[in-house]
Every structure is written in C-alpha cells, then in structure tokens.
Amino acid sequence: MADLTRRVWRAIVWYLREVSGEARYDRYVEHLRAEHPGRAPMSVREFNDARDEYERLHPTGCCC
Template sequence: MTAVSGVRRAVDWIRWYVGEVSGESGYDRYVAHARSHAPGAKVMSRREFERSRMDAREADPREGFRCC
C-alpha cells in the first residue's frame, strides 16, 4: 500500500464518518431503497426528503428535539 492510497482511504473514511454522524447519508440510503423497491416511482428531492424528516420528528416527541 502506497502513502497516497493510505491517505485516500483515510479521507474516504472521514467523509463516510462525517456523513453518518451528520445524517447526510440518510438521503442516499432513502434513494437506494426507493429505487430498489419501486424502480418506476418518483423519488423525493433532497429538500422534500429533509422536510418530510423534520415534519416526522416534530410530530413525534420521542423522535425529535430533546434538550438532553
């Protein structure tokens, strides 16, 4: 393994980790799931997905915004 490939792997891992922690990868998982289960169906845009996710969090107090 060369130094360049090691650095690339580290950067890829950091990018993956930040995406998982921040929730950014949720949309990617949604798109993959939607396309695999209903290939012809319309997939929500990222904006629609985020709005739907926020609405669901606000509707369920166990799911959403807690102070602790």
C-alpha cells in the same frame, strides 16, 4: 502512502456524512429504487422537510 491517505480521507468523509445525516437521503434513494422502481424520489429539500415533520410528530421522548 497515497493509498493510505485516500482510505483515511474516505473514512473521514463517510463518518461526517453519517453523523450529519447527509447519507440518509442517499439511503432513501437506494431503497426507493430497489423497492419501488417506478416511483420518483423526493428532492433533497422535500426529503428533509418530510423527515423534520416526522421527527416533530414523533418525538423521541427527550426532555431537552
């Protein structure tokens, strides 16, 4: 029962991180380490600012 509870909890945490966008930074760091090993990653704040700026400059076309 404890194992099932742990697996369910991990699934909930994974889902919430994906929906909230928090996991994007982790994927960015993984990509950077794999593809550009000598490069230092941006801080979380820098990453979020850059992502916000990109989304501002490249709107999805949604009217809302």
